[in-house]
Amino acid sequence: MKNIVIVANVKVKDEFKDEVYNELLKLHKATHKHDEGCIQYDLHKNLEDENSFTFVETWQNAKLLDEHMKKEHFLKFAQFVDGKLESMDIQKLEKVEA
Template structure:
């Protein structure tokens, strides 16, 4: 049986680099929501800390999440993140609520 994968990612860049990252995050968001196995995908920007973004994701399976990591739109985001020297904190989580 395949279990859902829950991911939270926090991405940080300097405030002057935030607009460029935000534009790429928006492109990635649109394409990711179309991916097979994407249950929920939300990216938010921090209103108090310019340059900090949070992605909250749910994938139908580990295979769906791994396919996302190889998708061209995600690879473009990863390349830009590296160019902008983004700091990433990515967590795969297991909800305590068994209904989740």
């Protein structure tokens, strides 16, 4: 099974930017600490939109990615940001070995 690369973009409503950013940092920390199969979980600021943040992730396989998304720290994050985002889009990718 090949690694799965995830690019997840989060655009936050202006009034919630700081509190959501803090939750992103918590999610980042908990994922690194607890989640098996997490090869990469990098949080980024968007240099052209201060309300947008992007995770670039690499997971060993789809099963371990699914487990991550059922973990308490992920579900808590999802619940916290409900209603506080302009948009969230998640791309599931596979690296081309060129």
